[in-house]
Amino acid sequence: MKISVIGSGYVGSVTAACFAEVGHEVVCVDVDKKKMDQINAGISPIYEEGLGELLQKYAGKSLTATTDYEYAIMNTDISFICVGTPSAEDGSIDLSIVRAATASIGAVLAKKEGYHVVVVKSTVVPETTEKFVLPILEEISGKIAGKDFGVAMNPEFLREGKAVYDFMHPDKIVVGAIDKKSGDLVSELYRTFKCEVTRTSLSTAEMIKYANNSLLATKISFANEIGNICKRLNVDTYEVMEAVGKDSRISPKFLNSGAGFGGSCFPKDVKALIGKAKEIGYSPDLLESVIAVNEKQPILMTEILQKKIGSLTGKKIAVLGLAFKNDTDDIRESRAIPVIAELLRLGAEVSAYDPMATENMKRIFPTIEYSEKAKDALKSADACLVMTEWDEFNKLDSEFEGMKEKIVIDGRRIVKAKNIDCEGLCW
Numbered sequence: 001m002k003i004s005v006i007g008s009g010y011v012g013s014v015t016a017a018c019f020a021e022v023g024h025e026v027v028c029v030d031v032d033k034k035k036m037d038q039i040n041a042g043i044s045p046i047y048e049e050g051l052g053e054l055l056q057k058y059a060g061k062s063l064t065a066t067t068d069y070e071y072a073i074m075n076t077d078i079s080f081i082c083v084g085t086p087s088a089e090d091g092s093i094d095l096s097i098v099r100a101a102t103a104s105i106g107a108v109l110a111k112k113e114g115y116h117v118v119v120v121k122s123t124v125v126p127e128t129t130e131k132f133v134l135p136i137l138e139e140i141s142g143k144i145a146g147k148d149f150g151v152a153m154n155p156e157f158l159r160e161g162k163a164v165y166d167f168m169h170p171d172k173i174v175v176g177a178i179d180k181k182s183g184d185l186v187s188e189l190y191r192t193f194k195c196e197v198t199r200t201s202l203s204t205a206e207m208i209k210y211a212n213n214s215l216l217a218t219k220i221s222f223a224n225e226i227g228n229i230c231k232r233l234n235v236d237t238y239e240v241m242e243a244v245g246k247d248s249r250i251s252p253k254f255l256n257s258g259a260g261f262g263g264s265c266f267p268k269d270v271k272a273l274i275g276k277a278k279e280i281g282y283s284p285d286l287l288e289s290v291i292a293v294n295e296k297q298p299i300l301m302t303e304i305l306q307k308k309i310g311s312l313t314g315k316k317i318a319v320l321g322l323a324f325k326n327d328t329d330d331i332r333e334s335r336a337i338p339v340i341a342e343l344l345r346l347g348a349e350v351s352a353y354d355p356m357a358t359e360n361m362k363r364i365f366p367t368i369e370y371s372e373k374a375k376d377a378l379k380s381a382d383a384c385l386v387m388t389e390w391d392e393f394n395k396l397d398s399e400f401e402g403m404k405e406k407i408v409i410d411g412r413r414i415v416k417a418k419n420i421d422c423e424g425l426c427w
Helices: 010-021 033-040 051-058 069-074 096-109 128-141 163-168 180-188 202-232 237-244 266-279 285-309 336-345 358-362 374-378 398-402
Strands: 002-006 025-029 063-066 078-081 116-120 149-153 173-177 197-200 316-320 349-353 383-386 407-410 421-424
Touching (some): 002 010, 002 069, 010 025, 010 163, 025 069, 033 063, 051 163, 078 096, 128 149, 149 180, 173 180, 197 202, 202 237, 202 266, 266 285, 285 336, 316 336, 316 374, 349 358, 349 374
Parallel strands (some): 002 025, 002 078, 025 063, 116 149, 316 349, 383 407
Antiparallel strands (some): 149 173
16 A cells, blocks of 8 residues: 655654555655655664664665655555654643644645545544544545545554564554544555454544553552662562562563653653543542652652762762663653753762763753763762663673772662672662
């Protein structure tokens, strides 16, 4: 089939490349010409394992990129909206980019003959596709949804760093649609996947995404809450959660306590669902607690540090790990951000290192010291905070010898080095 993908970020670029991999013809659309030029040259606009190889394989063949909405939509049968949905200041979802993309699609649909399906893949709160996207398409195109064009909602369930693998090996595929025809056409795209397609309404598909991410975030905050209690009782929370995770009703995944969750999905999605719940008159106490616990975790690290070394004024503190998780350069909602901000507030001098995310973090903290190696960041440091579970941190040993004081606060329980004073956030 012929597909256009609107937006070339983490979701859009992966969606486009993976659809090309399973035999579809794909056109990427984005207002950023630099990104489109990169994709046409087979260069990934983001770091994502396996994405660069797919772009090199299909760029200029079954995968092309353009800034021209009209060209893309006129020459395809289905359009996926994969643009960003950031949080507004109050935590609710910001749909301005979705609005712009939808309006651009609608303007082309006004000129196009034949049935075209518009699929929302961006993460949007329930009722958005039906009560926001669909009316804009109808108003601008002058056509009727379900008669002249189709509308569907197809949420993504991708882990950053493993997004290509997750797309190609899905646990679930969810397709919400306004009618059978729209749902059938979108479901056909996944015909070669060894995974059942769950067919739902538009709002149900949207809610599945939010329920999915909110539950995972809740497991993390629950583990951190238990971990904070365990620490005060001198109980190893990892030993506790290892046993708890053996219960088939629970599973061991997302039960590791530590510095909390970050990234482009969990914080934003939980806050958006909180905002939607309040909009319809419901107080989501549990979800608000999930966010509250998560916001507390990084500050607890600096409190433990102060108990270890006293005042931080003038002290050099090494921060290892800037990305919100390993295998990505994404720093969105990284737990290192509030930690660095608090260290600076307390008068510390920060020396930071990350294998991939340094350039991104420089945009937020341009004045702190950045190192090209963990060893350099640790040199003469009074203490070290570990924020990201990079594999190389697991192998650090002699690198700690250069510290002034071998004190490590490990927020991910990854450091295995001996002869250091290593304390965990929750253990």
